Amino acid sequence: MTGPFDGAHHFKTGDNTFVTVGGNYIDNRTAPPPPAADGARQLLKPYIAAGSLHNSEDRCDAPKCHPETRVAVQDSIVAWASHDALVDDSNPAKDILWVTGPAGTGKTAIAGSVAETCSELGMLAGAFFFSSFSGDARRRLKRYLVPTLAYQLVPHECFQGASREVELAIGRDPAIFELRLKDQVEALILGPLRASRRSIAPFLSIPKVVIIDGLDECEAPPSEVDEPATGKHIRKRREAPRTNEDEQVEILEALLHMMNEPAFPFRIILFSRPDPSIRRFFSRPTTRTFPEIFLNGKYDPDSDVALFLRAKFAEIRLRHPALPTSWPSEDVIRLLVQSASGQFIYAATVIRSGYAPIRRKHPNPLAHLDMLYTSIMNRCPDPRLLATWITIIAKKVFADGYVTDTLGWKLLDVPRPAFFWRALLSSYPGEADALLENVSSLLAIPPRDDLKTKFHFYHRSFEEFLSSRQRCVDLYISEKTRTSLLIARCVHVLKARAPECALTEEEAVDFYNTFSVVVVQSSLLSGAMANLTPASKADLLACDLPWWMQTLCKVPGVSYQGITETSGCGLISGWLDDLHMQCNPLFCHPVCKHWRRGAECFARADGRYVPNRRWRISAAVIAIRRTIGDRRSVAHRVWPSGLAIPYEKIALDRREEPHVSL
Known part of the structure; x- marks a missing residue:
C-alpha cells in the first residue's frame, strides 16, 4: 500500500523531522525551538556596543589589577556587591556604590578585575565600559548603554521569561532605541523583569551586580552619526546642543530610576572620576547618602605601585638576561613610586616606554599620560x-x-x-x-x-x-x-x-x-x-x-x-x-x-616718623651693592624711597626723634 509520503525523506512538518531509516521504519525527531533569548538578542545586537563588554575583544589588552595589588579595595567592592540587601530598607541609594578617585589611579583596572571576579562567582548580571579613547565610537555614547545591558541580561536562566517581553517591546515600538534612556529602561529592562519575576524558580541563582565604568568618558553625540541598524551616515540637529555632563546626568537618573523599581534585583557599581556633575548628583539630599569609595592613601597605593614595578622589572630581566639581577636599584624604584603619587598610569607608562632596554625610545615616553592630562584640561x-x-x-x-x-x-x-x-x-x-x-x-x-x-x-x-x-x-x-x-x-x-x-x-x-x-x-x-x-x-x-x-x-x-x-x-x-x-x-x-x-x-x-630727605642717596648704590654683594663695609637700610641709608644716621636720628618709623 502506498501513502502520500512514499519516497519522501528528511522533510519537516512543524517542529518534527522525519527521517526514513529503512523499510517501514521512520525516525520521528522533535527539534527543540531556539531559545527565546536568541530571538531577543538578535533584535538587540545591532544596537549594542560589543566592545564595552567586560570580556570583549576590544578589552583583551585593557588594564587589569596586577596579582596581589589593589587587593583591599577589590575585596571591599566584591563584599559590598555580594551582601544581600535588607528587605525592609526601601532606600534606593543603598544599591549604588560609587568608586571614584583622581585620574590615573587605576579605576578601570579595578573595575575590570572586579567584573572578572563577579563573573566567575556568577554574580555579574552585566557591564558597560565607557571609553573616550576607544576606536569604537559606540563606547562613548549613552544610546548603546541600555540595549547592551539588556543584551547581557536575557541569557541568564533566571530571566528566561524576560526574553519574550524584550521581543514584544521591540515589536511594538521599533523606534525604542531612539527614545530617552528612561523609556528604554522601562521597555527593555524593567518591563521584562516585572513579567519574569513571578516565574523565577526559587532554586535558580540570580546575579547580583551591574558594573559601569568610565561614566565621565561618556560624550554627547556628534552632529553626524552612523545609524546602528543600517550603518548609514545621518546628520542630526538638535534645538539645543547637549553637553557631556547632560548625557552623564541622564544616565545617572536612569540608574536611579532602576533602583526605585522593586523588580530590579541588582546592585550597581559605578566607576568614574569625581567630575562636578557626577559629584553634584551623588551629593543631592537623600534619606541616606550613597556609599562611596575614594581611591586615596587609605588603600596604600604606594605599596601596590612598588609591587607592580618590581614584578614588571622582573619580567623585563627575564626577557633580557644580560641585565643584572640588581637592576633597577631600590633607590630607582623608590624614586618612581614617589613620582607616581599613587598613579598607576604613571607606573605603567614608565614600564611601557621608559624601561624597555631594547625598544627604541619614544620622543615622549610619557605620551599616554600627557594625553590623559590634555583631554581633562580641554574639557x-x-x-x-x-x-x-x-x-x-x-x-x-x-x-x-x-x-x-x-x-x-x-x-x-x-x-x-x-x-x-x-x-x-x-x-x-x-x-x-x-x-x-x-x-x-x-x-x-x-x-x-x-x-x-x-x-x-x-x-x-x-x-x-x-x-x-x-x-x-x-x-x-x-x-x-x-x-x-x-x-x-x-x-x-x-x-x-x-x-x-x-x-x-x-x-x-x-x-x-x-x-x-x-x-x-x-x-x-x-x-x-x-x-x-x-x-x-x-x-x-x-x-x-x-x-x-x-x-x-x-x-x-x-x-x-x-x-x-x-x-x-x-x-x-x-x-x-x-x-x-x-x-x-x-x-x-x-x-x-x-x-x-x-x-x-x-x-x-x-x-x-618720616625719614629726612638728606638720607636718600642714588638708587645706583643699591644696584652696585647688589652686584658685588658687599654688605660688610656699610650696613644699609632701604627706606620708602628705595635708597640705602647708613645705620649710624638711623640711630642718631632716632635719638633725636624717638618715634616709630615706617
Whole structure:
C-alpha cells in the first residue's frame, strides 16, 4: 500500500523531522525551538556596543589589577556587591556604590578585575565600559548603554521569561532605541523583569551586580552619526546642543530610576572620576547618602605601585638576561613610586616606554599620560586660562614658610589657602568654579567656605607636565603670561580695594593679610611698573592710599632688617621699595612719587616718623651693592624711597626723634 509520503525523506512538518531509516521504519525527531533569548538578542545586537563588554575583544589588552595589588579595595567592592540587601530598607541609594578617585589611579583596572571576579562567582548580571579613547565610537555614547545591558541580561536562566517581553517591546515600538534612556529602561529592562519575576524558580541563582565604568568618558553625540541598524551616515540637529555632563546626568537618573523599581534585583557599581556633575548628583539630599569609595592613601597605593614595578622589572630581566639581577636599584624604584603619587598610569607608562632596554625610545615616553592630562584640561571652557591659574597656584615662589629676600625682608608663615586664589584670580563672580571644577580629578579643591585648606595636586607629574613646553604644547604658559595675569588682578584689587568676589568680614581679614605679603614676596608692584600701561598707570594713581596704608599696618608677623614692628607697618616700606625698583636713578616715576607722598602724609597724620630727605642717596648704590654683594663695609637700610641709608644716621636720628618709623 502506498501513502502520500512514499519516497519522501528528511522533510519537516512543524517542529518534527522525519527521517526514513529503512523499510517501514521512520525516525520521528522533535527539534527543540531556539531559545527565546536568541530571538531577543538578535533584535538587540545591532544596537549594542560589543566592545564595552567586560570580556570583549576590544578589552583583551585593557588594564587589569596586577596579582596581589589593589587587593583591599577589590575585596571591599566584591563584599559590598555580594551582601544581600535588607528587605525592609526601601532606600534606593543603598544599591549604588560609587568608586571614584583622581585620574590615573587605576579605576578601570579595578573595575575590570572586579567584573572578572563577579563573573566567575556568577554574580555579574552585566557591564558597560565607557571609553573616550576607544576606536569604537559606540563606547562613548549613552544610546548603546541600555540595549547592551539588556543584551547581557536575557541569557541568564533566571530571566528566561524576560526574553519574550524584550521581543514584544521591540515589536511594538521599533523606534525604542531612539527614545530617552528612561523609556528604554522601562521597555527593555524593567518591563521584562516585572513579567519574569513571578516565574523565577526559587532554586535558580540570580546575579547580583551591574558594573559601569568610565561614566565621565561618556560624550554627547556628534552632529553626524552612523545609524546602528543600517550603518548609514545621518546628520542630526538638535534645538539645543547637549553637553557631556547632560548625557552623564541622564544616565545617572536612569540608574536611579532602576533602583526605585522593586523588580530590579541588582546592585550597581559605578566607576568614574569625581567630575562636578557626577559629584553634584551623588551629593543631592537623600534619606541616606550613597556609599562611596575614594581611591586615596587609605588603600596604600604606594605599596601596590612598588609591587607592580618590581614584578614588571622582573619580567623585563627575564626577557633580557644580560641585565643584572640588581637592576633597577631600590633607590630607582623608590624614586618612581614617589613620582607616581599613587598613579598607576604613571607606573605603567614608565614600564611601557621608559624601561624597555631594547625598544627604541619614544620622543615622549610619557605620551599616554600627557594625553590623559590634555583631554581633562580641554574639557574646560578656556583651557589656557585654566593652565595659567594652575601654574600660578603651583609656582614655588608662593610656597609657605619663612622667606627672606635680598633686601632683608623676613615674612612669617602666611598660608595661601585655596579661597585666596579663588578671590584674587577671578575676574567675575563664579569664574573659579567654572574653571576649576573641570580638573577635580587632578586637583583637590576645598569647599568655598573653607578659608584655611590649600589646593593640593594629586600627582606630581601633572605639575611637571604643565612646566614642559614639549609635553603640554598649546597649554604651556610662559612666565610673562603668568605674571601679566597676576599683576593685572593685583592692580585691580589695589584700585577697587577688593577682589571681584564678595567677601565676608572674616574672609576679608584673611585675604588682605595674605595679599599684602604676596605683593612684596612676588615683587608684583615692581612688575607692574616694569610693564606699565596707560590703564595700569591710571589705576595705580587712583588707589586709595590712606586706606591701603592703614590696611598694611594691620598685617601681623612681619619684620624688616631684623627690626620687628608689632603694628606690621613695615610692609609700607616694602611696598614703596618695590615700586621704586623700576625708577630711573636720577628721578622717580610719577606713580612712585604719588605713593611715597601718600605714605608720608599717612605717617605724619598718624604720628609716625618720616625719614629726612638728606638720607636718600642714588638708587645706583643699591644696584652696585647688589652686584658685588658687599654688605660688610656699610650696613644699609632701604627706606620708602628705595635708597640705602647708613645705620649710624638711623640711630642718631632716632635719638633725636624717638618715634616709630615706617
